[in-house]
Amino acid sequence: MTQKTTQLENLKKEALKCQNCELYKTKNKTVFSDGCENAPIMFIGEAPGQNEDETGIPFIGRAGQLLRKFLFEVDIKQDDIYIANTIKCRPPKNRKPTQVEKNACKHFLDKQIELVNPKIIVLVGSTALESFISDKKLTITKARGKIFEIEGRKFIPIFHPSYLLRYHSTEENSPRDLFKKDLLTIKNLIKN
Numbered sequence: 001m002t003q004k005t006t007q008l009e010n011l012k013k014e015a016l017k018c019q020n021c022e023l024y025k026t027k028n029k030t031v032f033s034d035g036c037e038n039a040p041i042m043f044i045g046e047a048p049g050q051n052e053d054e055t056g057i058p059f060i061g062r063a064g065q066l067l068r069k070f071l072f073e074v075d076i077k078q079d080d081i082y083i084a085n086t087i088k089c090r091p092p093k094n095r096k097p098t099q100v101e102k103n104a105c106k107h108f109l110d111k112q113i114e115l116v117n118p119k120i121i122v123l124v125g126s127t128a129l130e131s132f133i134s135d136k137k138l139t140i141t142k143a144r145g146k147i148f149e150i151e152g153r154k155f156i157p158i159f160h161p162s163y164l165l166r167y168h169s170t171e172e173n174s175p176r177d178l179f180k181k182d183l184l185t186i187k188n189l190i191k192n
């Protein structure tokens with residue numbers, strides 16, 4: 001076992017017993033990560049939903065399945081991705097995580113980023129975007145597809161797949177079309 005594997009496992013163990021915010025009282029499973037610890041691409045979503053809470057796996061419900069379908073379509077491989085969320089425990093009724101909850105959980109995410117050390121971090125939706133880029137005027141619509149360099153790391157925001165569930169069109173510049181284009185940009189970034 002590599003040192004990285006051990007460190008990530010220890011971090012996960014710590015997250016499983018975390019009581020830094022109130023969500024441990026209502027959650028079922030802690031949703032730590034999915035994917036490959038040596039992946040060049042790290043996806044960061046908002047928070048676990050019901051399916052994630054039941055299985056302990058991020059992006060496994062409807063939105064997650066759509067994300068995974070698009071990844072398959074653009075040929076981004078399983079080994080190329082590591083997936084986490086801004087918080088590890090499901091907020092009741094899938095409400096957005098509060099700032100207190102995000103702050104309480106941030107050290108886990110920061111350590112995951114440090115250990116996985118991906119080439120590019122994909123901020124999936126507005127909650128993830130706001131957690132890393134504090135510009136109130138920067139909406140996900142404006143930010144998506146652009147590359148942001150922060151403290152030596154590359155970030156690229158994309159739409160949240162749950163938004164795509166509401167728009168089925170794949171015509172030029174539709175949300176699904178833009179989403180696919182952004183995934184292709186990401187795929188090209190890891191080639192270099």
Ligand code: URA
Binds near residue numbers: 046057058061063064
């Ligand atoms: N939405 C997210 O942002 N993350 C998940 O893990 C599932 C749905």
